[in-house]
Amino acid sequence: MSAVAVEGVWKFFGDYPALRDVKLAAAPGACLALIGRNGAGKTTLLRILAGFSRPGRGEVRIFGGGPRETETRRRIGFLGHGISVYDELSALENLTLFARLYHLPEPERAAREWLERTGLTRVANGLVREFSRGMRQRLAVARAFLHEPSVLLLDEPFTALDDKAIAVLQGLLRGALADGKTIVMSTHQLREALELASDVALLSRGQVAFHGPRTPEMVADPGYVYARYGEG
Amino acid sequence: MDYLRQFWVVSVKDLRAEFRTKEAINASLAFALVILVLFSFAFDAADLEEAAMNEISGGLLWIAFAFAGTLVLNRSFVRELPNDCLDGLIAAPISRSALFLGKAFANFALVLAVEMISLPVFGIFYHVRWASQFPELLLVLVLGTWGVTVIGTITSALTVNIKLREVMLPMLTYPILVPALMSAMQLTTRLMAGEAIGADTGMWLKMLIGFDVIYTSVSLILIEVVLIG
Numbered sequence: 001m002s003a004v005a006v007e008g009v010w011k012f013f014g015d016y017p018a019l020r021d022v023k024l025a026a027a028p029g030a031c032l033a034l035i036g037r038n039g040a041g042k043t044t045l046l047r048i049l050a051g052f053s054r055p056g057r058g059e060v061r062i063f064g065g066g067p068r069e070t071e072t073r074r075r076i077g078f079l080g081h082g083i084s085v086y087d088e089l090s091a092l093e094n095l096t097l098f099a100r101l102y103h104l105p106e107p108e109r110a111a112r113e114w115l116e117r118t119g120l121t122r123v124a125n126g127l128v129r130e131f132s133r134g135m136r137q138r139l140a141v142a143r144a145f146l147h148e149p150s151v152l153l154l155d156e157p158f159t160a161l162d163d164k165a166i167a168v169l170q171g172l173l174r175g176a177l178a179d180g181k182t183i184v185m186s187t188h189q190l191r192e193a194l195e196l197a198s199d200v201a202l203l204s205r206g207q208v209a210f211h212g213p214r215t216p217e218m219v220a221d222p223g224y225v226y227a228r229y230g231e232g
Numbered sequence: 233m234d235y236l237r238q239f240w241v242v243s244v245k246d247l248r249a250e251f252r253t254k255e256a257i258n259a260s261l262a263f264a265l266v267i268l269v270l271f272s273f274a275f276d277a278a279d280l281e282e283a284a285m286n287e288i289s290g291g292l293l294w295i296a297f298a299f300a301g302t303l304v305l306n307r308s309f310v311r312e313l314p315n316d317c318l319d320g321l322i323a324a325p326i327s328r329s330a331l332f333l334g335k336a337f338a339n340f341a342l343v344l345a346v347e348m349i350s351l352p353v354f355g356i357f358y359h360v361r362w363a364s365q366f367p368e369l370l371l372v373l374v375l376g377t378w379g380v381t382v383i384g385t386i387t388s389a390l391t392v393n394i395k396l397r398e399v400m401l402p403m404l405t406y407p408i409l410v411p412a413l414m415s416a417m418q419l420t421t422r423l424m425a426g427e428a429i430g431a432d433t434g435m436w437l438k439m440l441i442g443f444d445v446i447y448t449s450v451s452l453i454l455i456e457v458v459l460i461g
Contacts, residue, residue, distance in 0.1 A: 052319055054461060068460070074325040082316020084323075086245070088252040100241045101324035103234070127252075136315075143320065 001064050003028040003151055003182035004049065009058035011044050011206075018044045020206040022058070026182050026199065028150075031173070033193040033214070034186040035225060036203035042186035043081065045203070046155045049184065050078040062151055074102065077149030079157050083140035087129035091120050091139050094128060095146060102147035114142040119168060133160040141169055145176070152176060154185040158192050166192060190222035202229050238326040242334025243341075249311060250342060256307040257342050264300035264350045271296070272357040282359070283425075289360050290421030294413050296350065298380060301343045302402050305384030308339050309392040318392070322459060332455040336385040344377050365423040372423065375440045376416030379447065383408050386451040389458045408447075415440040 004026040011019040019041045026032040034042050047053045049060055051067030065072040078084075085094040095111030104110045115121050118138040128136060137160045144152065152173075158166055173183060173196050187193040194200070194214060202210040202225050210229035217224045250256055271292050275285075312318035321331060355362045362369065387404045391397040406413075415436040422433050429437055 050319075050323060052322060052460065070325045070327075073323060076323065078319065078323050080316055080319055082314075082319060084316050084320030086249055086317055087314055088249040089245075093248070097241065097245050098320065098324065101238070101321070101326055103325070 001028075002026060002061070003030065003063055004032070004184055005061040006045070006049070007059045007061075009045070009048060009055040009060060011041070011048060011053070012056045018206050019048075019055070022203075022206070022208055024201055024208060024211055026184055028063075028182055029177065029180045030198045031177055031183040031185065031196050032199045032201060033190075033197035034184060034201050034203065035188075035190060035193070036186075036209075037230075039205075040203040041206040042203055043155055046078075046080070046153050046184065046186055050076060050080075050153050074147070075150045077144040077147065077152045079140055079144040079152075079154045081155055081159075083136050083143075085128050085136070085139055085143055088127065090125045090127055091115060091131070092124040094139065095142060098143050098146055104147060110146060114146050117145075117168075117172070118142040119165075134162055134165055137161055138165055138168070141172065145172060150181055152181060152183045152185075154183065154187075156187055157185060158187060158189045170196065190225075194219050194222055200225060202226070204230055235327055235330050238330035239334045239337065242321075242326070242331055243338045246308070246311070246335055246338035247341060250307075250338070256304045257346065260300045260303040260342070260346045261349060263303055264296050264346055265353055267296040267299060268292075268350060268354050268357060275358075285358055285360060286425040287421060289354075289358060289424040290417040290419070292358070293351075293354055293420055294376065294417045296354075297343070297347050297377070298406070298409065298413060300346055300350070301377070301380050301384060302405065304339055304342045304346070305381065305388050305405070306398055306401050308335050308385050308388040310388070310397070313392065318459075328456045328459060329452040331459075332385065332389070332451060336382050336451075339385055340378055340381040343381055344373065347373055347377060360424050361426065362424060364426050365428060368429050369420065369423045372416055372419045372437075372440070375437075375444055376412060376420075379412035379416075379440065379444050380405075380409060382444065382448050382451055383412075386447075386454065386458065389455065411439060412443045415443070 002025040006022050006024040009019055009022045010017060022045060036042050048055050049067060060067055062072045062076060092111055095114055096107045099107035099110045115124050118141055120138055157169060161169060170192065176183060185193055197214045200214050200218060201208055210225060351362055383405050387401050391400045394400055418436045419429060419433055
């Protein structure tokens with residue numbers, strides 16, 4: 001069974017087809033890099049996978065379950081454009097809140113552990129509204145990883161991170177892959193993404209222009225996929 | 233048990249966030265007090281006879297509460313907009329109805345707090361003996377406030393992504409609230425006059441309870457569609 005299966009998905013915004021007959025799959029333990037120009041449909045697809053939006057046609061399955069089923073939601077970690085943490089709460093309060101929402105047995109302990117893993121322990125009690133953009137993004141990463149999801153859906157996860165934080169995130173993603181978790185990640189930072197990816201899917205104007213295993217050429221030249229299959 | 237825990241976690245989160253900023257409660261309380269003071273000038277409460285004052289008291293009070301409550305209710309889902317926090321809540325494996333009830337309960341607590349502070353001020357400005365039937369008045373306040381908050385919370389979810397939500401929320405909320413507000417006004421007027429809820433006013437109480445039960449049930453059924461489509 002595929003960890004993530006997208007079967008003939010269409011999504012319309014009014015009359016405009018943002019996604020056109022998208023078919024994709026990611027095996028358990030795979031890391032699928034979802035690449036494409038702005039407006040290609042990456043975020044739309046990730047939001048459908050996360051259950052935030054219904055496809056107009058077609059179907060998505062996460063380990064065989066619909067993305068809106070409670071058990072499926074427990075298995076998904078989503079990091080979107082918005083960081084989904086509350087400015088009025090502290091970093092510790094935010095993570096403890098989400099640990100409770102995900103029914104973790106020791107919410108505060110889990111929250112403190114992830115603050116440490118993302119290098120935010122010293123600002124644990126600081127309000128998020130006082131954080132820099134990079135710190136907020138690290139907290140968002142911690143929130144997405146907190147409940148040990150088996151599928152990580154990451155939309156531009158390297159945005160706003162400095163070199164050190166990128167290295168931390170790459171370490172977390174490598175650890176997740178080593179634990180057998182599945183990652184679907186949209187990004188424009190091809191070098192970082194292709195280092196981790198086992199598979200690559202190129203979206204172009206809402207359609208899958210390429211979907212297959214990552215090859216050495218892609219790592220050597222991150223622009224290779226665009227040049228070979230995309231719009232150049 | 234899990235359901236109650238989910239409901240409680242969402243409620244506490246909303247209340248904690250509100251008490252940090254005090255945006256909604258300060259605005260709502262100030263608005264309620266200003267309305268009550270302005271109405272007291274308009275009706276010249278000092279010169280009105282006690283019977284006449286009692287007759288209009290329920291209407292005045294609930295108009296002030298309904299208007300002031302809107303300011304709290306407007307913030308309910310708007311609070312989730314910065315940083316796409318609503319995505320985080322929707323993604324969590326919690327029941328949507330627990331999410332709705334958690335938010336509704338937090339709103340209920342805030343609106344009721346505004347009402348409890350406004351009530352003595354109302355008594356002072358309008359020379360109304362509001363405490364004479366307090367347990368029954370409290371029951372009416374609780375039932376009426378729940379009606380206002382349950383409709384306001386579902387409407388807040390419905391209008392959260394609309395640019396003119398501050399206008400749309402009261403436009404959608406008040407017409408639906410007419411039966412609840414009518415019942416609460418009638419009951420409050422009688423209680424302010426020192427009368428207990430009896431056979432003649434029991435119908436209004438039943439209508440208020442029925443309104444709360446029906447609209448809470450409808451909201452719980454609709455919340456998934458309202459939030460995600």
